[in-house]
Amino acid sequence: MNAKGAIRKILFVSVWLTIGAGMLTLLIAAIGKKNHGVCRDYSITIKSRQNNFFIDEKDIQKLLVAAMNGNIKGQQISLFKLHQLEQLLEDNTWINDAELYFDNHDVLHVSIKEREPIARVFTTAGNSFYIDSIGRKMPLSDKMNARVPVFTGFPERKIMTCKDSLLLNNITTMAKFIYNDPFWMAQAAQVDITPERNFEMIPVVGNHVIKLGNGENIDQKFHRLFIFYKQVLSKTGFDKYKVIDVQYAGQVIGSKQPGNIKVDMVQLRKNVERLLQEAADAQTDTNIYAKPLIEKPIIRNDSTTIMHLKPTAGRETKTTDPNAMKTTSVSKPKLIGKTKVINLKPVEEKKPKAVMPKKEVAKTSPNLSKGEEPVTALAFRSDSC
Numbered sequence: 001m002n003a004k005g006a007i008r009k010i011l012f013v014s015v016w017l018t019i020g021a022g023m024l025t026l027l028i029a030a031i032g033k034k035n036h037g038v039c040r041d042y043s044i045t046i047k048s049r050q051n052n053f054f055i056d057e058k059d060i061q062k063l064l065v066a067a068m069n070g071n072i073k074g075q076q077i078s079l080f081k082l083h084q085l086e087q088l089l090e091d092n093t094w095i096n097d098a099e100l101y102f103d104n105h106d107v108l109h110v111s112i113k114e115r116e117p118i119a120r121v122f123t124t125a126g127n128s129f130y131i132d133s134i135g136r137k138m139p140l141s142d143k144m145n146a147r148v149p150v151f152t153g154f155p156e157r158k159i160m161t162c163k164d165s166l167l168l169n170n171i172t173t174m175a176k177f178i179y180n181d182p183f184w185m186a187q188a189a190q191v192d193i194t195p196e197r198n199f200e201m202i203p204v205v206g207n208h209v210i211k212l213g214n215g216e217n218i219d220q221k222f223h224r225l226f227i228f229y230k231q232v233l234s235k236t237g238f239d240k241y242k243v244i245d246v247q248y249a250g251q252v253i254g255s256k257q258p259g260n261i262k263v264d265m266v267q268l269r270k271n272v273e274r275l276l277q278e279a280a281d282a283q284t285d286t287n288i289y290a291k292p293l294i295e296k297p298i299i300r301n302d303s304t305t306i307m308h309l310k311p312t313a314g315r316e317t318k319t320t321d322p323n324a325m326k327t328t329s330v331s332k333p334k335l336i337g338k339t340k341v342i343n344l345k346p347v348e349e350k351k352p353k354a355v356m357p358k359k360e361v362a363k364t365s366p367n368l369s370k371g372e373e374p375v376t377a378l379a380f381r382s383d384s385c
Helices: 002-036 057-068 082-090 162-179 182-187 218-236 265-285
Strands: 041-047 095-102 107-114 119-123 128-131 150-154 188-193 199-203 209-213 243-245 251-255 304-308 328-330 334-336 339-341 344-346 361-363 375-378
Touching (some): 041 057, 057 107, 162 218, 218 251
Parallel strands (some): 119 150, 150 188, 209 243
Antiparallel strands (some): 188 199, 199 209, 243 251, 251 304, 328 344
């Protein structure tokens, strides 16, 4: 019995050894045949997100021909160092990734993924260059011009400083946001860089300048601007204001006069005190002290409109837009003198307010949804207006 078992084991092992040796022989033969074979043909595929091809098949072919010291077809497959060829192609300015392989029919397949510009930057000297999604500089192409956001006023230097690198990162962040949003891609004509390294956007529709400040919280600034467009400019017209300032959290300031906007802080303080007195008087007669106290505009002259974003309970008007804006409610426009202020208020739970701040106080509501920026009850700043 033991002898029969041993014989079976030997036969089993022998069979598998024979099968393994046969497979190894076939594999070696296939490799040998492939190495001694010749390239019968080649196929080049170029991938681009917007079909903006800054490099074509002829350019790839020239690079491969130069690397192989001759024609691609007819060369022995063993002479193709695929990894080295991939590295050679990826060294090209317009190529982000390259993959090369041979199929069973000895056809060379070349797959190219282009580097895509997301912005064009003009320097103070008038020169320009593209940048990609990670902020790397790219030269211009003589084949075509990319339809990307335009930035002007970048410092002209042969070697960038740390501040220049930070500015370029801010440009990249803003350019990515605009480039990936169809609405702002159509609306942004160009973005100017001020000497203070802040950003001012010139829109396609509307005769105004949009102050964006630095490159921080770009998505929130464009969110506020979109709400102002939707709730104010869509009714008053896009040419009413000369300057729209969205760089400060919780507010949008529109001015009919170009230049810096000024707010009278003395008059502001008096108006706040008057509102506090009115609220106190109302409390003695009715039980409405829980209503939001910021219901009347506080502003100096008739050339400036300030829209406050503040938490409140009230009428709800749901809005749906391409930027997935949050639900808001709009209070009736109020007048002081000749000035109109529109309060745009994110809807949330009704919460009594016991004290009205006299100075700039930024409050963060615990009921704000995740990702929503804090808003200010009163957001006047002497340097912001």
